[in-house]
Amino acid sequence: MASDREPIAVIGTGYVGLVTAAGFAELGSEVWCVDVDADKIERLKRGEIPIYEPGLAESVARNAARLHFSTELEPALEHARLLFVAVGTPPTYSGDADLSAVHAVVESMPRSDHHALVMKSTVPVGTGASIKRIFAEHGKEGFAYVSCPEFLKEGSALQDFLEPDRVVVGDDGNWAGDAIVKLYEPLDAPVVRTDIASAEMVKLAANAFLATKISFINEIANVCEETGADVLEVARGMGLDQRIGRHFLKPGIGFGGSCFPKDVSALKQLAGNSGYHFQLLTAVIEVNELQKRRVIAKLQKHLGSLVGRHVALLGLAFKANTDDMREASSLVLAARLQADGATVCAYDPIAEEEARKRMSGVQFADSALGAVEGADAAILVTEWPEFAELDWAEVKQRMSGDLLVDGRNFADREAVEAAGFIYEGIGR
Numbered sequence: 001m002a003s004d005r006e007p008i009a010v011i012g013t014g015y016v017g018l019v020t021a022a023g024f025a026e027l028g029s030e031v032w033c034v035d036v037d038a039d040k041i042e043r044l045k046r047g048e049i050p051i052y053e054p055g056l057a058e059s060v061a062r063n064a065a066r067l068h069f070s071t072e073l074e075p076a077l078e079h080a081r082l083l084f085v086a087v088g089t090p091p092t093y094s095g096d097a098d099l100s101a102v103h104a105v106v107e108s109m110p111r112s113d114h115h116a117l118v119m120k121s122t123v124p125v126g127t128g129a130s131i132k133r134i135f136a137e138h139g140k141e142g143f144a145y146v147s148c149p150e151f152l153k154e155g156s157a158l159q160d161f162l163e164p165d166r167v168v169v170g171d172d173g174n175w176a177g178d179a180i181v182k183l184y185e186p187l188d189a190p191v192v193r194t195d196i197a198s199a200e201m202v203k204l205a206a207n208a209f210l211a212t213k214i215s216f217i218n219e220i221a222n223v224c225e226e227t228g229a230d231v232l233e234v235a236r237g238m239g240l241d242q243r244i245g246r247h248f249l250k251p252g253i254g255f256g257g258s259c260f261p262k263d264v265s266a267l268k269q270l271a272g273n274s275g276y277h278f279q280l281l282t283a284v285i286e287v288n289e290l291q292k293r294r295v296i297a298k299l300q301k302h303l304g305s306l307v308g309r310h311v312a313l314l315g316l317a318f319k320a321n322t323d324d325m326r327e328a329s330s331l332v333l334a335a336r337l338q339a340d341g342a343t344v345c346a347y348d349p350i351a352e353e354e355a356r357k358r359m360s361g362v363q364f365a366d367s368a369l370g371a372v373e374g375a376d377a378a379i380l381v382t383e384w385p386e387f388a389e390l391d392w393a394e395v396k397q398r399m400s401g402d403l404l405v406d407g408r409n410f411a412d413r414e415a416v417e418a419a420g421f422i423y424e425g426i427g428r
């Protein structure tokens with residue numbers, strides 16, 4: 001790949017940072033990665049990838065010579081003028097975005113007239129303006145600022161980086177905006193060049209819209225259950241309408257993950273802080289919380305009280321192909337089940353290590369068949385491909401009960417019922 005590619009720095013080497021680093025290294029840039037987590041940096045230096053993301057380990061290995069990892073900022077500042085910021089912006093108790101990591105990065109920047117902060121982290125609208133103000137107050141007005149929100153999906157993050165639907169670049173017409181557009185040029189994606197506030201809003205609005213679509217189809221599913229319609233047929237019929245589109249019309253047990261819950265809540269809070277009550281998003285969040293809990297009612301419908309019942313959770317990650325457990329619906333399910341007196345045994349092919357950090361009182365099995373041993377009911381929580389291969393007759397044999405709640409409408413209903421199960425899907 002061309003060696004005339006601009007070197008860059010990436011601050012924060014989590015899901016977004018590491019994928020961004022690997023992606024730009026694939027395109028030929030030298031990438032200087034910085035993280036405050038010394039353990040993570042040591043692992044990355046040894047070639048270990050701290051997260052599970054398909055293709056990422058191979059990409060990092062392939063580009064090892066171009067990827068430099070450090071806990072120190074200086075080498076990054078020395079070698080790169082574009083500093084991508086990909087630190088976490090988790091929710092606070094109030095639902096606002098916690099910007100402390102972003103501000104720590106901003107404060108650590110020196111005076112410079114040839115560097116730019118390029119914000120990949122998802123931040124409230126107005127953050128760019130406030131960072132520029134902070135720079136100005138500290139005599140660092142020469143530091144340029146660009147908003148360049150990230151839209152990758154965990155599970156296909158590297159592919160999303162390399163084949164983006166669009167690249168959004170929000171700036172105030174400085175050199176850095178042009179440099180970012182040039183950096184992304186080889187990807188041949190539509191570029192939305194706009195002002196900083198609009199770029200920040202694109203990210204929040206896109207995630208809020210997708211979350212709204214999920215809550216909408218979940219409510220349709222719930223009405224289907226009451227009326228005898230099959231939501232899968234309904235979603236198919238709706239999705240073929242090009243004005244609607246088929247994506248994100250999959251009913252399930254609520255959205256989770258590190259982005260949708262916090263970004264929806266952050267946009268709602270942002271609106272509220274600005275004096276506007278965003279009613280629709282309040283409903284989206286409430287529907288999502290209730291959706292996670294509806295699974296419990298499905299169990300009770302067949303088992304009555306859950307006291308002393310054994311329940312197996314098949315899958316824990318918030319979706320397949322990731323080990324990310326942030327805001328996973330399984331966390332709520334496991335807690336609710338135990339609060340209602342059930343014991344929980346779980347299996348996830350990848351996310352167990354992360355799950356153990358966030359769940360208490362749950363037993364973990366090494367396989368799906370191990371998890372269902374002696375269970376009164378099993379809940380299919382994550383659509384891991386290996387669950388499509390399950391021999392349901394064998395699953396049934398291992399269980400003491402005969403109830404399968406398919407939280408993703410993922411299993412082959414006919415095969416499950418032929419094996420002697422009572423099948424409870426979502427909206428059908």
Ligand SMILES: NC(=O)c1ccc[n+]([C@@H]2O[C@H](COP(=O)([O-])OP(=O)(O)OC[C@H]3O[C@@H](n4cnc5c(N)ncnc54)[C@H](O)[C@@H]3O)[C@@H](O)[C@H]2O)c1
Binds near residue numbers: 086
């Ligand atoms: N995960 C996603 O799917 C996704 C997609 C699009 C956008 N985003 C946004 O990108 C941002 C990062 O998300 P993530 O999932 O990669 O987070 P993450 O928690 O996986 O990674 C954040 C990293 O930043 C590091 N860090 C924290 N403070 C730092 C500092 N002062 N200096 C250097 N490093 C620091 C942490 O140690 C961690 O390694 C968030 O704002 C998120 O909303 C995430």
